[in-house]
Amino acid sequence: MEIKIYTAKNCGYCAKIKELLNRVDLEYTEYRYGENLDPEVFKAIFPGVSSYPQITVDDVAIEGGLTGAVRYFVERGMIS
Numbered sequence: 307m308e309i310k311i312y313t314a315k316n317c318g319y320c321a322k323i324k325e326l327l328n329r330v331d332l333e334y335t336e337y338r339y340g341e342n343l344d345p346e347v348f349k350a351i352f353p354g355v356s357s358y359p360q361i362t363v364d365d366v367a368i369e370g371g372l373t374g375a376v377r378y379f380v381e382r383g384m385i386s
Contacts, residue, residue, distance in 0.1 A: 307363060307364060308335075308363070308364055308365070309327065309332060309333065309334040309335070309362070309363055310334065310335050310336075310337060310361065310362045310365075311323055311324065311327070311334050311335070311337070311359050311361050312336075312337050312339070312351075312352070312358060312359060312360040312361070312362075313336055313337070313338050313339065313359050314338065314339040314340075314358040314359075315338065315339070315340060317359065319359055320359040323372050323375055324336070326379075330379075330384065332384065339358065348360075351367055352367055358371070359371055359372055359375075361374070361375040361378075
């Protein structure tokens, strides 16, 4: 499973998703706005979305940011 998280500087919710993934030992790749994230690539993956964090699992966008990611991982038994 390949998890990618798209974050922004000084984003509290972004820090929370990284903390959660680290606690349950799920590896991820982080793409940060203004550093290694091309805004056009972000818009192509998440059309109409302008908030962070956003997450993909195996290149499928998980809707709902932090809340959506937590729901996704709980429903699949990856976190409790």
